[in-house]
Amino acid sequence: MGKSLTVITGASSGIGAATARAFSGSGHPLLLLARRMERMQQLELPNAMCRAVDVTDRSAVTAAVKEAEDTYGPADVLVNNAGVMLNNPAAAQDPDEWDRMIDINIRGLLNGVHAVLPGMTERQHGTIVNVSSIAGRKSFPGSAVYSGTKHAVHAASEAIRAEAAPSNVRVIVISPGFVDTELSSHITDPEVRANYQAAEAALEGGLSATTVADAILYAYRQPHTVCIREIALAATGQT
Numbered sequence: 001m002g003k004s005l006t007v008i009t010g011a012s013s014g015i016g017a018a019t020a021r022a023f024s025g026s027g028h029p030l031l032l033l034a035r036r037m038e039r040m041q042q043l044e045l046p047n048a049m050c051r052a053v054d055v056t057d058r059s060a061v062t063a064a065v066k067e068a069e070d071t072y073g074p075a076d077v078l079v080n081n082a083g084v085m086l087n088n089p090a091a092a093q094d095p096d097e098w099d100r101m102i103d104i105n106i107r108g109l110l111n112g113v114h115a116v117l118p119g120m121t122e123r124q125h126g127t128i129v130n131v132s133s134i135a136g137r138k139s140f141p142g143s144a145v146y147s148g149t150k151h152a153v154h155a156a157s158e159a160i161r162a163e164a165a166p167s168n169v170r171v172i173v174i175s176p177g178f179v180d181t182e183l184s185s186h187i188t189d190p191e192v193r194a195n196y197q198a199a200e201a202a203l204e205g206g207l208s209a210t211t212v213a214d215a216i217l218y219a220y221r222q223p224h225t226v227c228i229r230e231i232a233l234a235a236t237g238q239t
């Protein structure tokens, strides 16, 4: 039997791109979603449908999943990875940045769930991997809203896991510490960004995106009777 369709959001860089390579190497057809189409195409993966979709656009996410399912068959894996981290102390932060994090990290993730979960439930098979963070268990100065969105990922995942378990659908949460990606480049305050990047540099960037992708694939590859509910992983030197 051929491998099943894997949907990966935020596949244009970092952890999402590494996860796309890992699942492709394992023979899965892919639906890759992000806004930067050219970066997904540059991955040059076989059987990969790339669509320039903003995950906050619910109908666009649903339409892209339907289109990919028409080509490759039902989506059996969703890696809900798209996210932004705009760290800034709450007193100084433009609330538009709060909205962006809430819209992408929470609503965007739920849009992915909405697009695949009814089909998985009906077929009584499927795996949803939600990418959270160490910041989904701990909060740090400057991360009030980012940590809030990632705590929400854990909370939503626990509830959806319990709801979906009788339908044989697994919900897995991956919680990395520092990973060497573009994530921190979007922090708008130069001083906050520099401090964050100094902490990253002290850990030589932290984990590689490939290490996180390997953890996602490891969890997915367990027999379907096993649900690894959560993997938290960080560079050994991270406190």
Ligand code: NDP
Pocket: 009, 010, 011, 012, 013, 014, 015, 016, 033, 034, 035, 036, 037, 039, 053, 054, 055, 056, 081, 082, 083, 084, 085, 104, 108, 131, 132, 133, 134, 175, 176, 177, 178, 179, 180, 181, 182, 183, 184, 206, 209
């Ligand atoms: P990157 O910035 O490299 O990747 C983020 C991805 O999300 C990009 O592909 C980006 O694509 C996509 N994305 C952002 N906004 C949207 C949107 N509105 N619609 C669709 N896609 C979007 O960072 P990472 O790989 O590090 O981040 C991936 C996930 O890992 C995030 O959820 C992040 O919170 C989490 N994480 C990262 C850690 C780290 O230290 N790097 C630590 C813990 C968790 P595009 O811009 O093309 O739309």
